[in-house]
């Protein structure tokens with residue numbers, strides 16, 4: 001009896017008898033009718049998150065050496081910090097770095113603008129916000145993300161350094177995320193440069209005083225951040241750390257090569 005029961009294969013699945021679904025997978029895919037709640041469910045969101053990673057990696061993977069510049073979305077053109085951001089964008093571009101920002105107004109726009117004026121590559125990684133907003137007009141390539149955490153991965157993965165100008169909560173979030181990644185050894189390759197001694201001085205004093213005195217950070221941790229007012233120094237710090245990194249990588253490759261030749265020589269003498 002059991003042998004005569006109907007069988008249906010659906011990909012790797014086998015159904016028999018009453019378990020056979022009424023429709024096939026293809027029918028369900030092509031049928032547009034039915035409830036649409038599934039587009040607001042977490043499994044569907046996971047796919048959307050994946051697609052943001054795919055788009056981001058796709059756009060940024062061929063960008064050369066790059067620096068992310070952060071700072072207030074509210075800084076107005078023709079103000080000192082806007083001009084500082086613009087100069088830093090220009091100097092980074094002159095030094096051959098692509099400039100990546102959050103794609104918004106204020107300091108982000110200033111850095112993008114400076115990079116563009118110098119003929120460099122200017123990138124904006126925007127974020128969907130509850131209020132209407134588009135990427136600033138000084139961006140050569142841009143992506144607008146839905147998810148903050150996907151966007152943050154892009155800043156870290158595709159930059160050699162973070163430059164942080166005066167800003168508010170968003171800027172502080174980006175600053176402390178990057179410092180935490182360096183502190184915990186999740187990223188090993190980049191300096192974090194604070195620009196604006198008047199603006200950041202109080203925070204740095206508090207870190208060196210309260211945090212260090214309370215023992216909530218290690219004695220070396222305050223040195224994870226540089227502090228300057230000088231755009232040329234920003235570029236020098238980044239260049240130097242870049243050269244140091246290249247030297248360390250060269251040294252590591254040489255050690256591996258030497259070990260490989262020692263093994264090869266031992267194998268040859270044993271053979």
Ligand SMILES: CC(C)=CCNc1ncnc2c1ncn2[C@@H]1O[C@H](COP(=O)(O)O)[C@@H](O)[C@H]1O
Nearest residue numbers: 070071072073074102103104167168169170171
């Ligand atoms: C006028 C206005 C508030 C626009 C906000 N538009 C934004 N567009 C893109 N990135 C942003 C924006 N606001 C905050 N961010 C992110 O948070 C940082 C600035 O936040 P804040 O202004 O410091 O706190 C930027 O480096 C950026 O990565």
